[in-house]
Amino acid sequence: MTEPTSPGWDAIDAALDRRYPGVRPLHHASGLPYAAGGRDPLDGISLYPRDxxxxLVGYGMxxxxxxxxxxxxxxGWGFEFTIRVARAAGDDEPPTWALSFMQNLARNVYARQAPFVPGSHLQVNGPISTARPDTAIRAVAFAEDPELGTIDTPHGTVQFLQIVGLTPQEYAVIDRWDARRLLDALRPSLPLLVTDLDRTDLTADPGVAAVIEEGVRRDGSSRALIPAKKANWRIEDGVTTVTLDVAAAEHAGRLLPLRLPYGRDLTVNPFDKGVKFGPGEEFxxxxxxxxxLGIRLPADAATEVATALRSGAGTYRPAGTPGLQLRVAPATRRFTFPPPA
Structure with missing residues (x-):
C-alpha cells in the first residue's frame, strides 16, 4: 500500500528548515480538515521563537x-499566511490570538473567493486581539514575508504573505498614498514588519511623517474606487446632476487632488449609476x-469640484463645469423613540 504524500507541505517544511536549520517549532494542528467539514481552513500553524x-507560518492556503x-x-490560492508577533525576553507563551486571527483571515478568503496579495489591507473593526482592548493595532496590511519570500513546489508557486498590524492613523495613510509604500516607510522602525501590540502610532514620529507626506506629494493615491451608500446621476434639460451621499462626496473630494493631477481616474461606485472622474483638457x-457617468475635468475645475464635494450637504454649481450640478445628500437620519411612560 502506498503511503500518502504531502509534497506541498514538505516544500513548506523545506523552506522553513533552510531558514531555521535544526529548530523544531511549536505546531498547532487543526482537528477535522476543512475539506472534510472542519471549521479551520489552515491545517496547522508552526510557531518559531525568535529573540x-x-x-508564525500557516499551512492550508x-x-x-x-x-x-x-x-x-x-x-492553491498561491500563498500561505505568516505573521511576526513581538515577544518579550523570556516569554515562552505563544500568541494564541494570532492563531485565531490567521484562521479568520483564511475563512475570509474562502468566503470572498478572492486571495490577499501584497498591498491588500483591511480594518479589523476593533483591537486585533480581543484580549488586548488597549492595543492601538486595529488594522492590517499584507507584504511578502521579508525572509521567506516565494518558493516553488510540485504544485506551483507559494508566496509567504505576511500579516502586518497597523494603527488607525497608519491605516488612514493608505487611502491617501499606497499600502506597499506605507510599509516601506515603516520598515526603518519595523525592519521585519513585526506586529507589536504594545507599540504606539508611528505616524506621530516626525521622521516617518515627513517620509509619508513627501511620498503622498510625489506619488498621489493608488486608491481608484470609492463605495457609496447613494450614487446617482441624471441628464435633464442640458444639466447633468450628480448625487452622492455626504460621506462618499467628502471622500471623493479628498482623493480627487491625489488622483486626477497624477493622470488617474477616481470612480465612485463602479456600477449602477456610479460616477467616474478623470483628468481632461476640457470639461x-x-x-x-x-x-x-464619465466626467472629465481640467485642473482648475477639478479643484472646484473637490472643494464642493467637501463642503457638506447641499447643491453646488462649480463655475468651471457649466451644466454640472453636484448634489450632496445628507446622512440618513435615524430616529430613536423614547420608551413608553
Missing part, C-alpha cells in the same frame, strides 16, 4: 497534499459602460 518575536487549484502556475460629461 524578539514569534514567527496552498495545495498541501494534491493539486486542486486549476491554475498550473500557483499552488465633459457623458454616460459610459455599466451606466457609469
Amino acid at each position: 524578539d518575536h514569534w514567527h 496552498s495545495d498541501l497534499h494534491e493539486k486542486r487549484s486549476p491554475d498550473e502556475e500557483e499552488s 465633459a460629461a457623458a454616460p459610459g459602460r455599466f451606466d457609469v
Whole structure:
C-alpha cells in the first residue's frame, strides 16, 4: 500500500528548515480538515521563537497534499499566511490570538473567493486581539514575508504573505498614498514588519511623517474606487446632476487632488449609476459602460469640484463645469423613540 504524500507541505517544511536549520517549532494542528467539514481552513500553524518575536507560518492556503487549484502556475490560492508577533525576553507563551486571527483571515478568503496579495489591507473593526482592548493595532496590511519570500513546489508557486498590524492613523495613510509604500516607510522602525501590540502610532514620529507626506506629494493615491451608500446621476434639460451621499462626496473630494493631477481616474461606485472622474483638457460629461457617468475635468475645475464635494450637504454649481450640478445628500437620519411612560 502506498503511503500518502504531502509534497506541498514538505516544500513548506523545506523552506522553513533552510531558514531555521535544526529548530523544531511549536505546531498547532487543526482537528477535522476543512475539506472534510472542519471549521479551520489552515491545517496547522508552526510557531518559531525568535529573540524578539514569534514567527508564525500557516499551512492550508496552498495545495498541501494534491493539486486542486486549476491554475498550473500557483499552488492553491498561491500563498500561505505568516505573521511576526513581538515577544518579550523570556516569554515562552505563544500568541494564541494570532492563531485565531490567521484562521479568520483564511475563512475570509474562502468566503470572498478572492486571495490577499501584497498591498491588500483591511480594518479589523476593533483591537486585533480581543484580549488586548488597549492595543492601538486595529488594522492590517499584507507584504511578502521579508525572509521567506516565494518558493516553488510540485504544485506551483507559494508566496509567504505576511500579516502586518497597523494603527488607525497608519491605516488612514493608505487611502491617501499606497499600502506597499506605507510599509516601506515603516520598515526603518519595523525592519521585519513585526506586529507589536504594545507599540504606539508611528505616524506621530516626525521622521516617518515627513517620509509619508513627501511620498503622498510625489506619488498621489493608488486608491481608484470609492463605495457609496447613494450614487446617482441624471441628464435633464442640458444639466447633468450628480448625487452622492455626504460621506462618499467628502471622500471623493479628498482623493480627487491625489488622483486626477497624477493622470488617474477616481470612480465612485463602479456600477449602477456610479460616477467616474478623470483628468481632461476640457470639461465633459457623458454616460459610459455599466451606466457609469464619465466626467472629465481640467485642473482648475477639478479643484472646484473637490472643494464642493467637501463642503457638506447641499447643491453646488462649480463655475468651471457649466451644466454640472453636484448634489450632496445628507446622512440618513435615524430616529430613536423614547420608551413608553
